[in-house]
Amino acid sequence: MKIKKGDTVKITSGNDKGKTGKVIRAFGNAGKIVVEGVNIRKKHVRPKRQGQKGEIVRIPAPFLVSRAMLLCPKCGKLIRPGMILHEDSVKVRICKKCSAEI
Ligand SMILES: [Zn+2]
Structure with missing residues:
Protein backbone atom coordinates (compact mmCIF):
# COMPACT_ATOMS: atom_id res chain seq x y z
CA MET A 1 0.00 0.00 0.00
CA LYS A 2 1.34 3.39 -0.95
CA ILE A 3 -0.25 5.29 1.92
CA LYS A 4 1.14 4.80 5.40
CA LYS A 5 0.71 5.96 8.97
CA GLY A 6 1.56 9.63 9.48
CA ASP A 7 0.67 10.67 5.92
CA THR A 8 -1.74 13.50 5.27
CA VAL A 9 -4.53 12.57 2.89
CA LYS A 10 -7.53 14.20 1.27
CA ILE A 11 -10.79 12.31 0.98
CA THR A 12 -12.05 12.15 -2.58
CA SER A 13 -15.41 10.39 -2.21
CA GLY A 14 -18.21 9.67 0.23
CA ASN A 15 -19.62 11.75 3.08
CA ASP A 16 -16.26 13.10 4.09
CA LYS A 17 -15.28 14.21 0.60
CA GLY A 18 -12.97 17.21 0.70
CA LYS A 19 -11.73 16.64 4.24
CA THR A 20 -8.06 16.33 4.95
CA GLY A 21 -6.52 14.48 7.85
CA LYS A 22 -3.64 12.53 9.17
CA VAL A 23 -3.49 8.76 8.75
CA ILE A 24 -3.48 7.25 12.24
CA ARG A 25 -3.60 3.58 11.22
CA ALA A 26 -2.93 1.71 8.01
CA PHE A 27 -4.03 -1.86 7.33
CA GLY A 28 -1.91 -2.97 4.41
CA ASN A 29 -3.60 -6.36 3.96
CA ALA A 30 -7.13 -4.98 3.92
CA GLY A 31 -6.19 -1.90 1.90
CA LYS A 32 -7.81 0.30 4.51
CA ILE A 33 -6.77 3.34 6.51
CA VAL A 34 -8.04 5.24 9.55
CA VAL A 35 -7.86 9.02 9.28
CA GLU A 36 -8.28 11.54 12.09
CA GLY A 37 -11.78 13.04 12.02
CA VAL A 38 -12.88 11.05 8.96
CA ASN A 39 -15.54 8.31 8.69
CA ILE A 40 -16.68 8.92 12.26
CA ARG A 41 -18.76 6.20 13.88
CA LYS A 42 -20.68 6.74 17.08
CA LYS A 43 -20.24 4.10 19.69
CA HIS A 44 -22.37 3.80 22.79
CA VAL A 45 -20.40 3.04 25.90
CA ARG A 46 -22.31 1.49 28.75
CA PRO A 47 -21.72 2.79 32.24
CA LYS A 48 -19.11 0.76 34.03
CA ARG A 49 -20.41 1.47 37.51
CA GLN A 50 -23.79 2.25 38.97
CA GLY A 51 -24.60 5.93 38.99
CA GLN A 52 -22.26 6.58 36.07
CA LYS A 53 -23.73 7.80 32.82
CA GLY A 54 -23.34 5.95 29.58
CA GLU A 55 -21.81 8.01 26.82
CA ILE A 56 -21.44 8.19 23.08
CA VAL A 57 -17.90 8.25 21.82
CA ARG A 58 -16.97 9.16 18.29
CA ILE A 59 -14.30 7.03 16.74
CA PRO A 60 -12.90 7.13 13.21
CA ALA A 61 -13.52 3.84 11.37
CA PRO A 62 -11.30 2.29 8.69
CA PHE A 63 -12.19 2.88 5.05
CA LEU A 64 -10.78 1.92 1.68
CA VAL A 65 -7.58 3.68 0.76
CA SER A 66 -8.96 4.24 -2.75
CA ARG A 67 -11.26 6.90 -1.28
CA ALA A 68 -8.27 9.06 -0.36
CA MET A 69 -5.40 10.71 -2.14
CA LEU A 70 -2.04 11.57 -0.69
CA LEU A 71 -1.06 15.19 -0.12
CA CYS A 72 2.59 15.62 -0.95
CA PRO A 73 4.38 17.16 2.07
CA LYS A 74 6.86 18.83 -0.26
CA CYS A 75 4.75 20.46 -2.95
CA GLY A 76 1.32 20.30 -1.28
CA LYS A 77 -0.36 18.77 -4.32
CA LEU A 78 -2.73 15.82 -4.42
CA ILE A 79 -0.81 12.91 -5.82
CA ARG A 80 -0.72 9.23 -6.50
CA PRO A 81 2.77 8.39 -5.33
CA GLY A 82 5.16 6.33 -7.37
CA MET A 83 7.70 3.82 -6.15
CA ILE A 84 11.25 3.69 -7.39
CA LEU A 85 14.01 1.28 -6.66
CA HIS A 86 17.33 2.69 -5.56
CA GLU A 87 20.56 1.10 -6.73
CA ASP A 88 20.93 -0.61 -3.37
CA SER A 89 17.47 -2.13 -4.00
ZN1 LIG B 1 5.36 16.75 -4.46
Whole structure:
Protein backbone atom coordinates (compact mmCIF):
# COMPACT_ATOMS: atom_id res chain seq x y z
CA MET A 1 0.00 0.00 0.00
CA LYS A 2 1.34 3.39 -0.95
CA ILE A 3 -0.25 5.29 1.92
CA LYS A 4 1.14 4.80 5.40
CA LYS A 5 0.71 5.96 8.97
CA GLY A 6 1.56 9.63 9.48
CA ASP A 7 0.67 10.67 5.92
CA THR A 8 -1.74 13.50 5.27
CA VAL A 9 -4.53 12.57 2.89
CA LYS A 10 -7.53 14.20 1.27
CA ILE A 11 -10.79 12.31 0.98
CA THR A 12 -12.05 12.15 -2.58
CA SER A 13 -15.41 10.39 -2.21
CA GLY A 14 -18.21 9.67 0.23
CA ASN A 15 -19.62 11.75 3.08
CA ASP A 16 -16.26 13.10 4.09
CA LYS A 17 -15.28 14.21 0.60
CA GLY A 18 -12.97 17.21 0.70
CA LYS A 19 -11.73 16.64 4.24
CA THR A 20 -8.06 16.33 4.95
CA GLY A 21 -6.52 14.48 7.85
CA LYS A 22 -3.64 12.53 9.17
CA VAL A 23 -3.49 8.76 8.75
CA ILE A 24 -3.48 7.25 12.24
CA ARG A 25 -3.60 3.58 11.22
CA ALA A 26 -2.93 1.71 8.01
CA PHE A 27 -4.03 -1.86 7.33
CA GLY A 28 -1.91 -2.97 4.41
CA ASN A 29 -3.60 -6.36 3.96
CA ALA A 30 -7.13 -4.98 3.92
CA GLY A 31 -6.19 -1.90 1.90
CA LYS A 32 -7.81 0.30 4.51
CA ILE A 33 -6.77 3.34 6.51
CA VAL A 34 -8.04 5.24 9.55
CA VAL A 35 -7.86 9.02 9.28
CA GLU A 36 -8.28 11.54 12.09
CA GLY A 37 -11.78 13.04 12.02
CA VAL A 38 -12.88 11.05 8.96
CA ASN A 39 -15.54 8.31 8.69
CA ILE A 40 -16.68 8.92 12.26
CA ARG A 41 -18.76 6.20 13.88
CA LYS A 42 -20.68 6.74 17.08
CA LYS A 43 -20.24 4.10 19.69
CA HIS A 44 -22.37 3.80 22.79
CA VAL A 45 -20.40 3.04 25.90
CA ARG A 46 -22.31 1.49 28.75
CA PRO A 47 -21.72 2.79 32.24
CA LYS A 48 -19.11 0.76 34.03
CA ARG A 49 -20.41 1.47 37.51
CA GLN A 50 -23.79 2.25 38.97
CA GLY A 51 -24.60 5.93 38.99
CA GLN A 52 -22.26 6.58 36.07
CA LYS A 53 -23.73 7.80 32.82
CA GLY A 54 -23.34 5.95 29.58
CA GLU A 55 -21.81 8.01 26.82
CA ILE A 56 -21.44 8.19 23.08
CA VAL A 57 -17.90 8.25 21.82
CA ARG A 58 -16.97 9.16 18.29
CA ILE A 59 -14.30 7.03 16.74
CA PRO A 60 -12.90 7.13 13.21
CA ALA A 61 -13.52 3.84 11.37
CA PRO A 62 -11.30 2.29 8.69
CA PHE A 63 -12.19 2.88 5.05
CA LEU A 64 -10.78 1.92 1.68
CA VAL A 65 -7.58 3.68 0.76
CA SER A 66 -8.96 4.24 -2.75
CA ARG A 67 -11.26 6.90 -1.28
CA ALA A 68 -8.27 9.06 -0.36
CA MET A 69 -5.40 10.71 -2.14
CA LEU A 70 -2.04 11.57 -0.69
CA LEU A 71 -1.06 15.19 -0.12
CA CYS A 72 2.59 15.62 -0.95
CA PRO A 73 4.38 17.16 2.07
CA LYS A 74 6.86 18.83 -0.26
CA CYS A 75 4.75 20.46 -2.95
CA GLY A 76 1.32 20.30 -1.28
CA LYS A 77 -0.36 18.77 -4.32
CA LEU A 78 -2.73 15.82 -4.42
CA ILE A 79 -0.81 12.91 -5.82
CA ARG A 80 -0.72 9.23 -6.50
CA PRO A 81 2.77 8.39 -5.33
CA GLY A 82 5.16 6.33 -7.37
CA MET A 83 7.70 3.82 -6.15
CA ILE A 84 11.25 3.69 -7.39
CA LEU A 85 14.01 1.28 -6.66
CA HIS A 86 17.33 2.69 -5.56
CA GLU A 87 20.56 1.10 -6.73
CA ASP A 88 20.93 -0.61 -3.37
CA SER A 89 17.47 -2.13 -4.00
CA VAL A 90 15.75 0.00 -1.36
CA LYS A 91 12.25 0.94 -2.42
CA VAL A 92 11.40 4.60 -1.95
CA ARG A 93 8.19 6.47 -2.48
CA ILE A 94 8.30 9.53 -4.67
CA CYS A 95 5.96 12.34 -5.60
CA LYS A 96 5.28 12.16 -9.33
CA LYS A 97 4.73 15.92 -9.45
CA CYS A 98 7.82 17.31 -7.71
CA SER A 99 9.95 14.12 -7.77
CA ALA A 100 10.76 14.43 -4.06
CA GLU A 101 11.23 11.33 -1.98
CA ILE A 102 8.38 11.26 0.51
ZN1 LIG B 1 5.36 16.75 -4.46
